[in-house]
Amino acid sequence: MGSAKKRRLRERVGAGAHDETGQSPPSGESAASITTPVWMLGFALLLAAVFSSGMLVAQHFLGGSVPGCGEGGACDRAAASVWGSIPGIDWPVSFLGLAYFVGLLAAWLIVPRDGVTRLRGLVRLGGLASIFYLIVIIAGGYACPYCLVSHAGNLGFLALLETQRPRGNWFPRAFLRSAAVQRTAIGFVAVTVVLIGWNVLAEQRAQEREDRALDEATRQIAASDEEEGAAFTGRYRRGPERAAIRIVAFTGYQCPECQRFEHEVDRLLEERDDLSFSVKHFPINPDCNPHVSRAMHPNACWAARAAEAAGILGGEEGFWRMHDWLVEQQGGFTDAVLNSKLRELGYDPREFIRVMMGDETLRLVREDADEAVSLGLAYTPMVFINGVELRNTQASRTIRRAVQEIAAMNPEPRSPASDRPPDALTRSMEEWRDNPVRTIPEARAERQFGDSDAPVRIEVWGDYRHERTRALDQMIRKRLDDWPDVRYAFRSFPLDESCNDLLSSTAHESGCLIAAALEAAADVGGRPGYHALHEWIIEYDDVVTGEALAEAVGQFGMDEDEWLERWRSSPVHEAVRGHIAIVDEINTRLVVPQLFIDGRWAPRFELDDADLLGTMVNEARAAQ
Template sequence: MSRKSYPSYLLGALLLSAACLASLALALEHLGAAKLFGCGLESGCARALKSPFAYFLAWPTAFFGLSFFAGLLAAWLTMRARFPSSMLWLVRAGAVGSLLLAAEMFRGGYLCPYCFTVHATNLAFWVLIERRPSADSRALPVFACLFVLISASLWFVEGLAEQRRLADEEKELESLAQPQSSENLREDERFEGRYLQGPENAAIRLVVFTDYQCESCRKVDRELAHLLAVRSDLSLSTKHFPLSSDCNDKVRRLGVNTHPNACSAARAAEAGGLLGGDAGFQRMHDWLFKRGGAFSQGELKAALPSLGFEADTFLQAMQAPQTEAFVQKDIAEALALGLHGTPMIFINGREFRSWSRPGAVKTAVETVAAAELSADFRPPSAYEKFLTDWRIQAPHSLPPPGRDEQRVASSGVEVVLWGDYLEPNTRILDKRLRQALQGVNGASYSYRYFPLETTCNEKLSRTLHPGACLAARAAEAAYRAGGQEALEAMHAFLMESSGRPTRGEIEAKALGLGLGDRFRTYLDSVEVARALQRDIENARAMTVRSIPLLFIAGKLVPRWKLEDASVPEAILAEALSSR
């Protein structure tokens, strides 16, 4: 290879490596082996993985992309960037695929950063290779061999993941068939919605919290409609949880507006019910799902006569205070039940989590029917659900803190928190954990670093808290300069500081702790930087999606923040009592 062509060779390798890594991240998310940072509830990443374009010829698109880019990278490196015309056409075909998928991603409004990385690097590689002469015919066999090898490996791993999912679903079905505690029996207060499909005294009662712009909700609704058509012992009630900041304070606090028309759609369904009872609600419900919850005022007004409504009367009902009150009541109830995403399905008062598999709801209904259980049960509260979500987690063998070379075995309950010193929820949770652990024997607390700043956490898409890396380095430098006592003092200072501590304030605190020049030496040292990087990489290995990330007794605490409830404290007490 000539010196002149080396920069292009290196650039091509970097582009293909980036595409491989992004595809690998999406493949791991699909397998359930990782929870990508920034891919939470109804994020662009989550919606992309649920879209029809998430599969290509019944094969996950992420798997295809990983095999494709890994094959290209191997051929590029092995053949020293000498590609024949056959490979050039393969790259062109891949570029066309990226253009189509990127266009659909923008059209659908789900901007997935990992998908964007794949498509951007793929298109950039295509531009690069078009500018280079082709030569070596051996590149195609190298590509084909690696493509087949990786595809076969992914097929095997997908089989193992499928077995795990089936085992989890089987366990959930078994729990659905178990009698409930009499504490949840409410014969005088049925858990159902305002409008009902099916017989009033059905032996099996389904309640679904939905969002008319949620694609998964639409798929589940089609499955439920089929079940209602073939079973006479089944009823269905629909409640609302629109993922729109227009009417949902929970979504508004997150600073997103995932489904902009979902609130209007929920009010339209309620207006249909107010004017036409069960049948009116159902007609509007079906119309909304057929349109994916999206409509303009003109489109709605034009459709109303065919749906059996007088337009002006309907539009007035849609804006009535009672309609909004019903939607707000459903949102409050969903949050009180610990809703984490839509759809949320209850069968005879028990949540069914494994609804995403085709036919899973049908199997669950048949299981409950065979068990002949009472339908007069209410689901547990959000508090109990949060505790249950922790209980059912598989225990992890957590890595040691980044500063340690070896893990020190502990016979007590380990509480491990990954966080950012400047992130408000991290500060709240850290304070509560330290208070809960005061004077407690048999438990240990370990704080790990995950600063939300690209200066030291380079894989983040953007910086959320400038100065977070400095704060984390300060805590680690205090430990190295003065031991555990100095670390605890610096940790408390950083957590309790108002705003963002400056370097001068941090150094003044260190001086007050008697750390002096040793602290300043460590603050910018390679050892401290490496400790931070180990904590950051360990958090990613533990499938971090958001900060703070809490583990108690080796189990992830999926959710801990609940008004007027002490969820982490209750989990800690339960973990201690079960030792």
């Protein structure tokens, strides 16, 4: 073949072999277009990963739980673990994940389909990262659903790309010049910049709240006097008996925030000789703590009782050696792991287990839990410095800053008998007063109890089949005669995902059905009809069915056919969703009941030995 003919052949071959960059494809990986079904599947996988990582980012910024991840659950524990942030810069791993997945999605949407396979090398690296984190999740017991979906989406996307030909090398030549990789990088950088800005603003606001709380705490600590009473301290103490700075904390060994707090205190104890530290137990598990209703931390009771058994058998040193190990283990252990550690610590496993399972350890743990409730505990860790509660302990370096500010005042060393925390009523009132006043839309007149023009407003969101919601509603309505200047509105927040998009599971399957029934009763029967059906449902203990509701509506003088038509109408169901949306706007905690008094959220409404609800309402009345 002549040279001119060979040259023309090379030009013809080369003309069809350029990728989306306008360059010849790198050796080992030529351009290949993907089909529409494959593209759609890739889009769905990346969208799932973006959504899941976005939910984890939202959890970080909102400071509460997200649907499917309750407080203290796997998502919280994963975020609080050493694997939850990027070493060196202390950024949540979820930030990195969201930026990465948004970048990939941007490239997938923008780059021509014959160029997206250039992402393969980058996605292979991402796949290795997902495999690593899945191992961490399994080994650490961090079964966070959003983490799992993000990594599943990433690995699924990798598998999808690997099915596309040609498979090529791990990193083909001109990898970084690929338009797909460049678009991914642009998306990654853009999202990262947004997250940096958002995080800076969030940290500034958190810092302002922390500074206010810290200033108030240090002011109270400085104002404390010399009078002495019963010592406020744990059974075992680190540091001097008389110390200038005395930290007492109610904690749980499986509480993620408690782990972070313990590590911060450990560093302070290493640095300072004017600080003492003791712990009291508050396991989030009804097996040993009658003040909680569900076992958020399944091994917390046995961990607390193991620490107490070590103290009984080994004294101060024995308690702290076991305590440190339990913190390291995050409160989790098997029988075999515990027995091995007991032998290492010099205990007879049989004798230790006998003591651990005995009545004395249970009594001691319950004694601590009772004391915590008497002080108004609402979360763990609940931390006191010199008898004054330090709020917002989940913020970074709060403990260190508090200790440094108090030390700068040169307080005199005192014994724990100088420390007297306020009781639960005082604390709960302060907590309610400190909450901001929210702008809450007025409830329709038909839904209100009491005088519609009364100046003091009480709003409750709840599920009609939820026991504490029903108890709160009855408490309020029984006292309205004594509060003529108070109006009360109940709004539905069904614990039923069929109409409540904020939930990921259903607690009461009839929740949406009942909420719509009340809206229809307000439309058809006005205020008397709504009140009658509301009171009937609150007191009705049987399963609520459509037939039972229709029969009750007829008994209360409403037209059943008209009510049924309204019950099935779209406006009624939209009204229910409107009540739910208000909660989403004014409060991040998706718990029921939600109580607001004159626009301020009340985190609790009852105490064992004080009339908290009446005290809050009477203070609001006096302020008018």
